[in-house]
Amino acid sequence: MKMTLSVLVENKPGVLTRIAGLFARRGFNIDSLAVGQTEDPTLSRMTIVVNAAEHPMEQVEKQLHKLINVIKISHLDPDASVGRELMLIKVTVPPAKRVEIFDLVNTFRGNVIDVSRNALVAEVTGDSAKLKAFQELMAPYGIVEICRTGKAAMSRGK
Amino acid sequence: MKINGATALIKSLEAEGVEVIFGYPGGAVIQIYDGLLDSGIRHVLVRHEQGASHAADGYARASGKVGVCLGTSGPGATNLVTGICNAHMDSIPMVVLTGQVPSYNIGTDAFQEADIFGITLPIVKHSYLIKDVHDIPRVVKEAFHIALTGRPGPVLIDVPSDISKTMHQFRLATEIDLPGYKPTTGGHPKQVKAAADLIRASKRPIIYCGGGVMRSGAAAELRQLAHRINAPVTTTIMGLGAFPEDDPKSLGMLGMHGTSYANWAITRADAMLAIGVRFDDRVTGNKTSFGQNAKIVHIDIDPAEIEKNIKVDVPIVGDVRDVLRALLEELDKDPSPPDRAEWYAAIDTIRAKYPLDAADGTPSELKPQYAIRRLSKLTHEDVIVCVDVGQHQMWSAQYWGFRHANKWLSSSGLGTMGFGLPAAIGAQIARPNDQVVLITGDGSIQMCIQELAVASAEKLPVKIFIMNNGFLGMVRQWQALMYNRRYSGVSLPPDAPPDFVKLAEAYGIRGMRITDVARFDQQAAEALAHDGPVLVDVRVAREENVTPMVKPGGHVHEQVEDEV
Numbered sequence: 271m272k273m274t275l276s277v278l279v280e281n282k283p284g285v286l287t288r289i290a291g292l293f294a295r296r297g298f299n300i301d302s303l304a305v306g307q308t309e310d311p312t313l314s315r316m317t318i319v320v321n322a323a324e325h326p327m328e329q330v331e332k333q334l335h336k337l338i339n340v341i342k343i344s345h346l347d348p349d350a351s352v353g354r355e356l357m358l359i360k361v362t363v364p365p366a367k368r369v370e371i372f373d374l375v376n377t378f379r380g381n382v383i384d385v386s387r388n389a390l391v392a393e394v395t396g397d398s399a400k401l402k403a404f405q406e407l408m409a410p411y412g413i414v415e416i417c418r419t420g421k422a423a424m425s426r427g428k
Numbered sequence: 429m430k431i432n433g434a435t436a437l438i439k440s441l442e443a444e445g446v447e448v449i450f451g452y453p454g455g456a457v458i459q460i461y462d463g464l465l466d467s468g469i470r471h472v473l474v475r476h477e478q479g480a481s482h483a484a485d486g487y488a489r490a491s492g493k494v495g496v497c498l499g500t501s502g503p504g505a506t507n508l509v510t511g512i513c514n515a516h517m518d519s520i521p522m523v524v525l526t527g528q529v530p531s532y533n534i535g536t537d538a539f540q541e542a543d544i545f546g547i548t549l550p551i552v553k554h555s556y557l558i559k560d561v562h563d564i565p566r567v568v569k570e571a572f573h574i575a576l577t578g579r580p581g582p583v584l585i586d587v588p589s590d591i592s593k594t595m596h597q598f599r600l601a602t603e604i605d606l607p608g609y610k611p612t613t614g615g616h617p618k619q620v621k622a623a624a625d626l627i628r629a630s631k632r633p634i635i636y637c638g639g640g641v642m643r644s645g646a647a648a649e650l651r652q653l654a655h656r657i658n659a660p661v662t663t664t665i666m667g668l669g670a671f672p673e674d675d676p677k678s679l680g681m682l683g684m685h686g687t688s689y690a691n692w693a694i695t696r697a698d699a700m701l702a703i704g705v706r707f708d709d710r711v712t713g714n715k716t717s718f719g720q721n722a723k724i725v726h727i728d729i730d731p732a733e734i735e736k737n738i739k740v741d742v743p744i745v746g747d748v749r750d751v752l753r754a755l756l757e758e759l760d761k762d763p764s765p766p767d768r769a770e771w772y773a774a775i776d777t778i779r780a781k782y783p784l785d786a787a788d789g790t791p792s793e794l795k796p797q798y799a800i801r802r803l804s805k806l807t808h809e810d811v812i813v814c815v816d817v818g819q820h821q822m823w824s825a826q827y828w829g830f831r832h833a834n835k836w837l838s839s840s841g842l843g844t845m846g847f848g849l850p851a852a853i854g855a856q857i858a859r860p861n862d863q864v865v866l867i868t869g870d871g872s873i874q875m876c877i878q879e880l881a882v883a884s885a886e887k888l889p890v891k892i893f894i895m896n897n898g899f900l901g902m903v904r905q906w907q908a909l910m911y912n913r914r915y916s917g918v919s920l921p922p923d924a925p926p927d928f929v930k931l932a933e934a935y936g937i938r939g940m941r942i943t944d945v946a947r948f949d950q951q952a953a954e955a956l957a958h959d960g961p962v963l964v965d966v967r968v969a970r971e972e973n974v975t976p977m978v979k980p981g982g983h984v985h986e987q988v989e990d991e992v
């Protein structure tokens with residue numbers, strides 16, 4: 271079962287290490303982790319997606335709470351939150367197929383952000399299912415490289 | 429007036445009331461050592477940094493204050509690691525100061541550089557690497573606050589040597605602003621009421637208490653509670669002394685080497701009050717059967733301990749003393765004294781059938797249990813008992829008969845051989861007017877034996893009794909019971925080097941040897957009365973086992989259950 275945690279932390283050196291280390295020590299694999307500064311430059315928000323049964327997840331949350339630099343942990347309910355991930359994908363493109371791929375990128379509301387003679391780079395945002403679908407569509411053309419940010423998420427409403 | 433970073437550090441430590449630092453100098457902390465010369469803080473020069481961290485730990489346990497240790501960068505810092513982990517496992521308040529290579533050299537593999545901040549991340553409550561000299565007062569204030577409050581633990585401050593030398597305008601920190609750190613101390617009133625209701629409804633309650641009682645200073649409240657609800661009390665190894673063992677309600681220690689009747693009672697109880705404990709595997713054995721018939725109340729200041737190992741019915745997060753006071757108040761609303769005659773009668777049947785009696789009578793050869801029981805009788809009430817790790821530790825836990833809190837210093841969570849001697853040194857410095865007795869083993873003492881020099885140089889009258897059986901006894905016992913007596917790597921023949929008496933004398937300490945039962949009392953009394961440190965090589969029976977015993981992963985009631 272995938273769970274998404276939104277963790278508000280102090281924007282200080284070593285905080286990411288403390289959190290990543292905690293997950294490693296407790297035997298949890300982090301599926302995705304996105305982190306960045308918030309509207310307050312002294313704070314950062316981490317979105318952590320983990321695969322966990324309920325009980326150990328509660329234990330991980332409690333252990334996270336014990337870290338001095340962790341201010342708040344929210345458990346994001348999939349129905350009451352929004353989440354996005356960015357994927358950059360470089361695909362081999364013979365000139366004859368370029369238009370075809372542009373159409374597919376547009377269908378996924380992505381953008382082509384770089385084009386060279388035999389390749390292009392597209393950006394697509396969305397949930398993991400959408401990114402997976404796009405990746406599958408691109409596979410026959412020849413994927414050169416993929417880079418994903420990990421999911422950033424927040425709860426809906428106020 | 430401008431001062432350097434080292435002086436700022438020392439002034440900040442003085443402001444926290446630090447009286448003593450256990451440390452070892454080196455290039456990266458030379459500026460701090462220079463500053464100490466102008467300070468009122470006493471510096472105790474250990475002979476190995478592991479001794480510094482254990483001594484600070486012993487000091488903290490015996491004084492209730494934060495213990496402070498200091499090491500230089502690289503190997504100095506890494507040598508502190510075992511003691512930091514030890515303090516972490518037993519929730520001991522400690523501030524660890526380490527020197528670091530100059531900040532402009534960090535990350536270059538400079539001489540004596542080690543990433544001690546990274547190395548210790550899993551075993552500290554919190555840690556700091558100072559990058560700006562102006563941060564020193566704030567960091568020190570925060571470190572002491574974090575180390576001592578909530579669930580106590582070690583906090584590391586890593587100070588690059590150039591920061592120690594940087595001149596700056598010093599201003600003492602007065603405020604603490606830690607938005608992510610707000611320990612809950614008062615238990616939730618609804619949960620406290622639920623606990624009281626559960627106790628009232630129970631016929632066979634049991635109190636299972638541990639180190640949290642010591643750390644919160646709640647021994648008096650615990651005693652009140654036990655009498656108020658008329659419940660038997662069993663303690664973990666960290667909780668020894670929280671409840672007087674000469675009280676008829678005391679069942680002694682539970683768990684792997686606990687009394688048969690404590691383990692029997694915890695299995696039969698219908699209500700368990702787990703107070704300041706963490707359901708360690710050495711206590712619970714096989715978790716599927718531990719407290720299987722009981723509704724469980726768990727009181728702990730650390731929310732992460734609640735349901736980490738065992739499902740509980742009434743969780744109460746808070747300081748043990750605060751919660752017990754609230755619980756007593758709640759219980760007083762219905763003051764009728766509960767009748768538990770049937771419950772006690774059942775326990776007493778098991779107690780009579782399986783008494784803890786290996787120290788009774790006078791054996792024909794010198795038994796370690798007997799020696800420990802006699803030492804307990806020969807010492808006065810204020811004595812602080814410090815132990816190392818191994819069979820002697822368990823026999824001391826079983827046979828000393830603790831009556832007061834904070835008189836027992838044991839490396840319990842990590843089980844660190846070598847802890848005993850430096851911890852006893854720390855305790856003696858914390859409590860100069862109390863007698864400190866160290867009970868150790870011939871294996872354990874040799875792990876930090878160089879600290880005899882500190883006892884000698886500082887004239888600390890620690891009384892050291894080595895239960896010398898010529899074996900790494902606990903491992904030998906396991907090999908006997910679980911590996912068909914195929915002894916591997918455990919023999920330290922009693923007459924092989926070192927000669928402990930001569931070794932003591934080499935360190936300028938009185939050395940004695942006790943070999944027979946008949947002279948034990950007289951020689952031990954002589955050692956205890958000696959005006960200064962003394963090391964006694966007590967030659968005990970070689971293959972004595974610690975019993976009762978629950979095998980690792982076994983059910984705690986099995987040792988009795990099989991025979992009842």
